[in-house]
Amino acid sequence: MPPRASCSWRGKTARRLVAYALAGTLVSAPVSANVESYQSDLPNIGTAAASTLSVAKEKEFGDAYMRMLRASKPIIDDPLLGEYVNALGHRLVANANDVRTPFQFILIDNQAINAFAFFGGYVAMHSGLFLHAKTESELASVMAHEIAHVTQRHLARSMEAQAQTSPLTVAALVGSLMLAIAAPEAGIAAAHAATAGSMQSQINFTRRNEEEADRVGIETLARADFDVEAMPRFFSRLADEYRYASQMPEYFSTHPLPASRITDSRARARQYPQKSVPDSPDYQLARARIVARYSGIADRSAMDWFERRHKAASPAEKHSLDYGIALLDIDAQRYQQAREKLAPLIKAQPNNRFYIDAMTDLDIGEKQYDSALSRLNQALSQQPNNRVLLLNHAYTLVKAKRGGEAIKALERYTHQHADDSNGWFLLQQAYESTGTHRDGELAAQGERYALRGQWSKAIRNYTQAAQLAELGSLAQARYDARIDQLRHQQARFKALSDR
Template sequence: MQLFKKATTSLLIASLTFTSPVMATSYSDLPEIGTAAAGTLTVEKEIEYGDAYMRMLRGSQPIVNDPVLSEYISSLGASLVANANDVKTPFEFFLIRNRDINAFAFFGGHVALHTGLFLHAQSESELASVVAHEIAHLTQRHLARAMEERAKQTPLTMAALVGSLMLAIAAPQAGIAAAQATTAASIQSQINYTRSNEKEADRIGLETLSRSGFDVNAMPIFFTRMADQYRFASKPPQFLLTHPLPDSRITDSRSRAQQYPQRTVPLSPEYHLARARVIARFAGIDSAAAIDWFDRQLKKASPARAQSLNYGKALVYIDSRQFDKAGKLLAPLYKAQPNNRFYLDAMTDLDVAQKHYDAALKRLDKALASQPNNAVLLLNRDYVLVKAGRYDEAIKGLVRVTHRFPANTNGWSLLQEAYDSEGIRHGALAAQAELYALQGRWHKAINNYTQASQLVELGSLDQARYDARIDQLRVQEARFAELQR
């Protein structure tokens, strides 16, 4: 589904989807073990802060709203969360379009990965090692513990402390500037504390990695490659600024990895398809350079790797409107794996670009027969209906999709387009209002719903629904404002 490969764009918050947040299966059975921060910041308050900052991120960062990539990283994250200890919040995993190598985690179980990670991680286990590390930061409540440490050294309010700490992890210099009462001693204390957190996250992340069936050696391998590549760089990537890699940390991770059962992990086709999709559509390189990269990789690729590389080439050809070339590459891939959602999504893009709407719908309906609740397939089908001008059908489907996946910006954007095209102004305003709310732009959201309420019949069900939503948004706006005090 190509429509939403363009990213949306107040505050970058903590360093190192459209799917429902991920929970560990044992979440409800976990006891409240307590931490040094338990009296300072409850888990419930962490979730509130996390939701608020996630909304800010949606409005300020180029989040990748790609259904297939979102599904992939959410699935990868879920497999790790299911094998993590001390999980006390839902988890949500998402991508930010940024070639810099970085990942970060923040309150409420939010984990962000830069697309640049896919350009440097050479296996799924390497990517999983970064995600497992971030999950450990959250399960060990490192942010909450760091906030308590800072609270002893500065008179800042809770909201100011949370904001400055998150900034400090995302961009250390910005964070230090934000905490105006910070002394040189407390800065050094914060740095030392963060290094301690990093080692703890490595240790616990390795355990999660092993339990999840990944190669534990991927963590020291990835660390070593990063350190060697940027050892003498005048401007290291953000990952090394926020995740310092001294030799002691690399040695420690290598030593710990050797203590786990060694296993050979087979190549992950899904990872390499996701990587090819990132390179084709989110790496910021032109089509000629992308095709050249895929061709060079194909010369030395195994048959399994060649499939993902040809998939990536096909995406580039679709985006550059070379449809015959794209079709020749995609057709055999789809024929061999007709339920592979990477291929289904690409075939949809190809058909829509050529206005072959009936062929696309037939293919998607066949896939939905066995996967009726899959968000990627549902969104693709509604996308085709919108592009085919079948707006009434699309609206019915999208109302169901947005009800099931309310944080899915793709669904709301498509619904707004369908309502606008059908001339239903109040529906378009309401759909846009939900997009505003997901960005924490409460005033605009309330204003949109107010206009929508005025456009519909007095006393109608639509008006009652819009007015009720206005009341809900005002409550959310008040809670949001309270967090900033």
């Protein structure tokens, strides 16, 4: 996609912008027939918070928090990675118990090892996890743990525990917990300051949450046919790696990791059948994409990373490493070298969206727009509703200066996927490219502001769009109606923030 003007998922210069938040649709996954005979002996206390905060209210808070994250955090705005982490996450969710809300999984561009969950079924992971998790099962173990925090309603239970020892109401506690989204340890500290609760009781409660999330997460891993040993293995390696470090990873601040927790997770994993689970090709490709574009590693160092691993890699792993090298070549405008790497890959797997996306980058770099569109049209004939392909197609139309076609495609796309800033950004670019749709350009930009909770800016843009539209036209009526909706959303957002 665009070479990183102010929002895209391509190249090296704008990695840290708007979120690509995929709406969650549960994906079916096989359930291991052996799981039922390996039940945990810990009690299930995860639903005790139902009286504190309704699921509907949690969703409302989750939406507000997601808008805050888009405005304040470097969320990875990459459709391919969004598609991968959501497919992996929903495979786990489909095998989890007590699921009461749709889930969305997002990546934050941060090399630190961390992940966190918050209201409304949102799970955020740092891109650094891909560099430290050595297998897909290890990555899945972190996700399963965070999914358990949501299904067991740990945030709501934390508020309930605080409310029982504090004169403040649950509504007042929500304000302090808002900090927990961006920095969970800061949120915990703020909650203590607000409630005068004891630090030791909060630490103990947090550890109980972590133990419960481990137990439930391991069961989910087993049901989803991942390697359950991956969780204690990942914990143990982190503990060994940072045993003598002067500065501990952020993960340890938000996820206490005493030796007893590692021992307990290992014992629980051994209650399940042991199995060897190979990494999926998409995991390997997603990891290569993160190393090439979201690791913060310089071009030469990233190339060394791929080349060192290439020597001992299996044939399947070499494909993902060649893909990563091709991305580095594309970003450095070494187009001939990139084509030499990509051509055999896409010939062998012409429907692989990672390869199609990279070839689109390459064709656009060489201004071969018809070649890119031909390939994308062929892929869309088989997967007409795939977001990655639709966005690639629209972006290619914009770069080929076919703004009118791009507008038609993107108006349909944004109507169906109103939560996707990529679509709105491309629509804004398409309107701008025509030079005759300033009102549409302002409205598309206004939707991007709204997704970041910047309501005043969104309303200002729509007001200007309405003034530019023909008096009494359908467009003006639509803009005026949207202004009313935005003001209503602004009022609701403020009410939540003021709690």
